[in-house]
Amino acid sequence: MEKNKTQVEEINRNIYDIKNKDDYDFKIKKGLTKEIINEISDQKKDPDWMREFRLKALEVYNKLELPTWGPDLSELNMNEIATYVRPKSKLNTSWEDVPEDIKNTFDKLGIPEAEKTSLAGVGAQYDSEVVYHSMKEDLIKQGVIYTDMETAVREYPELVKEHFMKCVPVYDHKFVALHGAVWSGGSFVYVPKNVKVDIPLQSYFRLNSPESGQFEHTLIIVEEGASLHFIEGCSAPKYNKVNLHAGCVELYVKDNAYLRYSTIENWSKNMLNLNTKKAIVGKNAKMDWVSGSFGSKISMLYPMSILNGEGSKTEFTGISFAGKGQNLDNGFKVIHNAKNTSSVINAKSISKNGGTCTYRSLVRINENAKNSKCSVSCESLMLDDISKSDTIPVNDIRTDEVEFSHEAKIGKISDKAIFYLMSRGLSEEDAKAMIVRGFAYPISKELPLEYAVEMNNLINLELEGAIG
Amino acid sequence: MPDLKLNETPVRTARNFNCNNIVLKDLKIPENYKAFNNIEIDIDNSKIDLEEEISSSKLTYGLGDLLEEQAMKSPNKKIKLNIKGKSNKESIISFNFNEENKNLIDNIEIIAEENSKANIFIKYSFSNSTACKNANCENIMCEKGKNSEKLNNSYENYYHNGIIRLFAKANSSIKLTVVNLLNEVSQNFLSIENNLQENANLDFCIVDFGGKNSITNYYTNLEGEASKNNLNAIYLGKDEQVFDLNYIGALRGKKSVMNIEVQGALNGKSKKNFKGTLDFKRGAKKAKGDENEFCMLLSDTAKSLALPMLLCEEEDVEGNHSTAAGKLGGKELFYIMSRGFNKKEAMKLIVRAKFNKILDTISKEDLKNEILKEIDNRLN
Structure with a gap:
């Protein structure tokens, strides 16, 4: 007698699939041209340096090729994507002031409730702009800055200029260049020296508008001896046509600092999630990544730690869950660039119903990273025989004074x-x-x-x- | 000659990870070469045919079109073996490079008939040259009595490009050992493709020591139910040698098994790219695959790159891989040195000990001893 298979249900997306009317204040025409970039700059009242930066990034975008590896991205047609959608809301510091339909969405996602109970600050982005930002008073008094990126560009130009797309340069890959050209929204966090932010800050990104893209930029600077836990959540309702998310996260963890960056990615299954995240970690500092990847039609996401400071550490803990029609190509990259650095990578994946999970990674231990350690473990669970699970890790060891081990398992x-x-x-x-x-x-x-x-x-x- | 991209992995990853293929610059591929005549063949229980046409079908992976075409269309040595019956005797095909035989482009096809059994060794080595530059050294390849100038002059740049194809029919049991003992300035290219039918068992061993570039593509198609392939390999690098090892097993048959065990050591500025793939195809229920690679780094300028891939489209399988890299254990070295050995001797002992698990699978004692001496010589 044939056994019935256990069903592992996918997430109930009722909450996430709530569609609001595509009721925007301004939506740029679809496509990607110099005129469109200039128009975005006009709309956002960019300073000159940012306008020039965007135009340069567009040139790089046009020069770079699509990746020759990973999931098939042929369905992405930038001529069908609107890269900037301004919601009918200004930036608010009180939930009461957020327009009703947008507020309802975030209410149902539990964001204001979470703020009350367990967060030190919240940012909420709707389409291309942040509609709400707030932080607890005591953190403001300690000099912590938590604001949207546009405000940061205006109010902290030197800090932003020094760090903006320096950790992730626009020529890294095609979608970073795209991000550089059309970025909008996102969060800026600055934690001053020796300030410990004990309760997490959280930004939530919601893309409501169909056939559009979200390109938020998150820039976090944790100064020497400071610490922070930052949580990022994202979701979108499902449409029939492709939506695009090409965000960029740049993290600077200075000497003796600590940053924990947690992500729950739950985009809808028409989303191409081509996100880039990178951290530069200073002397004796620690960078922890926690990542849950559940949504998206296609995801290509490989957070990266660059261990530049002696004694710096990083840990990556991630899970991917791919169901029907999903191709989640996720992983992690770490570069050991100084003595006594260490990294621990623990990745898991579950594939079912024809979903594909790929773990793709790079561990590079450079010549100067004497006495470094790295341990990698990845496990994949297959729940049926129509799904797929691949493990593609690259381990590049360039010195002998290392302890490196990698193990992986696959099966039922x-x-x-x-x-x-x-x-x-x-x-x-x-x-x-x-x-x-x-x-x-x-x-x-x-x-x-x-x-x-x-x-x-x-x-x-x-x-x-x-x-x- | 434009840059040559060789040995593509079954699945690509990011270009800047530098492991989708190996790029060779200024490779000189010989075009006019005469027949290679310095061969010893001692084969039991098989029909050997040097003239019979051998398979011309394209390799599934291989090293790339250019080298594959050379080996298919214009080899200077073709060998076809038809193995019938069972034999425990050690059979050997030995290619010995020398001043008259500098280029070998070989195409070897082995058909193992149903229920057959054989133990075959294929060796690539050289003579009339030396792996060291000192006429008084104990290198077994040295011709004693020759002065060092003469020996240096005969330090030849040999070229080897070969294909070995094995078709193992049902219930056959084959041991095949390929030993590359070329010098460190030669070019060594080898494509191996195996097809295993029901219950066929293949124990394959690769000893890879020679070549400025030693590029190997190894592919086994485990088509038959309960077919099994154990691949044991060792590599030893010195100076500026580059090894690019692309070992692939496609598990298609139910209950098929593939084990890959690789041990290596890198000295000097040598570099190794190990790419091992276990590819569980849909339908390979109860298949099992294990892959382990360990690289000993004997110098702080040696480089080890590893890409151990698991590809899986069948749920009811077990796949594991592990890779590790690191310096020789400080405690092991200390212990051996405390017994009166110097560091180099202690290092040799540890490398030999790590390789022993694989070398012990080589039943041919004289060849095993030759390999052990080579390990000592190359670590001098």
């Missing part, structure tokens, strides 16, 4: 593990549920509580029979 839920748990009195269903939750646990325990709950809901088991 072990019959032995089920048997063992059943011998301890668990039913087959409970045993399997425990194993799948256990598989995701190392990641979910790193997430903020409300996201961990969201993830557990996501891996909602509907147990009917053997997972095998």
Whole structure:
């Protein structure tokens, strides 16, 4: 008799799929030309240096090729994408002032509630502009800056000029160049020397407008001895045509500082998520990444730590969950560029219903990174035989004074593990549920509580029979 | 000669990771070469045919069109073996480069008939030259009595481009060992392609020491149910040698098994790119694959690049891989040196010990001893 397969349900997207009317204040015409870039600059009242920067980035974009590897991006047609959509709202510091329909969306996503209960500050972006930003008073008094990028460009021009797209230069790849040309919105965080921000800050990015792109820029500077936990969430309702997300995150973690950057990415399944994230880590500083990737039709996302300071450390903990029609090509990159640096990478993926998960990574330990250590572990769980799971890690070791190890596993839920748990009195269903939750646990325990709950809901088991 | 891109991986990754292929600049590919005559062949239980037409079908992966065409269309040595019956005898094909035989373009096809068994060694080495520049050294390749100037002059730049193809029919059991003991200024290119039918068992061993560039593409198609391939490989680099090793196993048959075990050591400014792929195809239920690579870095200028890939489109499989790289263990070195060995000797002992697990699979004692001596010579 054929066994029924256990069904692992995908996330209930009812909340995320709420569509508001595409009711914008301004939507730029589709396409990507010099005129359009100038128009974006006009609309955003850019200073001259930023206008020039955008135009230069457009030139780089036109010169660079699409990646010759990874998922097929042929369906992306920039002539069909509007790169700037200004919502009918100015930047507010009170939720009451946010227009009703936008506020309702964020209410349903639980953002204001989270602010009240567990966050030190919140930013909310709707389409191309930030509509809400606020932070607790005591942090303001300590000199912490948490604002939208446009305000930062105007009010902290020197800080922004010194750091903006220096960590992620526009020639890194084609979509970074695109981002440089059309970026809009995002968050700017500055944590002064020795200030510890104990409660997380969170930015939430929502793309409502169909056939459009979101290109927010996040720039975080954590000064010497300071610490911060930053949470990023993103979602969009599903449309029939392709939407594009090409954000950019630049993180500067100065000497002895600590930054934890958590992301729950839950874009709709018509989204191409071609995001870039990079951190430069100073002496004895630590950069932790926690990443949950659940949405998007195609995702190409490889956060990167550059360990430039002696004794710097980084840790990456990530999970991808690919369901029907999804191709999640995610991973991590680390460059060891100084003595006594260390990195720990722990990546997991679950593929089901014809979804494809790829773990793609680079570990490079340079000649000058004597006495460095790196440990990589990746595990992939296949829940049926129509899905796909690939592991493509590159390990580039250029000195002998290292300890490097990499291990990876792929397969289904072990019959032995089920048997063992059943011998301890668990039913087959409970045993399997425990194993799948256990598989995701190392990641979910790193997430903020409300996201961990969201993830557990996501891996909602509907147990009917053997997972095998 | 324009830059030559060779040995493409089955799946590409980012270009700036530098591992999708290897690019050789200014490679001189010989165009006019005579027949290669310095060969010893001692084959048991098989029909050997040097004239019979051998397969001309394109390789699934291979090193690239240019080298593949050369080896297919204009080899200077073709060998076809038809293995019938069972034999435990060690068979050997030995190609020995010398001043008269500097270029070898070989195309070898082995057909292992159903229920056959064989143990075959293919060796590429050189004579009349030396791997060192000192006439008094103990290098087994040195011709004693020759003065050092003469020996240096005979330090030839040999060229080898070969294809080895094995078709293992049902229930056949083949041991195949390929040993590359060329010098460090030669060019060594080798494409290996195996097709395994039901219950076929292949134990393949590669010893890869020679070549300024040693580029190997190894592909096994585990087509048959319960077919099995163990691939054991060792590499040893010195000076500015570059190894590009692209080992691929496609598991198609139910309960098929592929194990890849690679041990290597890099000295001087040598560099290694190891690309190992276990590709579980849909339908390969209960297939298992394991892949381990360990690289010992013997100098702080050696470089190790590893890309251990797992590709999977079947749920009911088990796939594992691990790679590691690092300096020789400080404790091991200290212990051996405390017993009166100097650092170089201690290093040799450790390298030999790490390689032993794989070398022990080589049943031909004289060849195994030759390899052990080569390890010592090359680590001098």
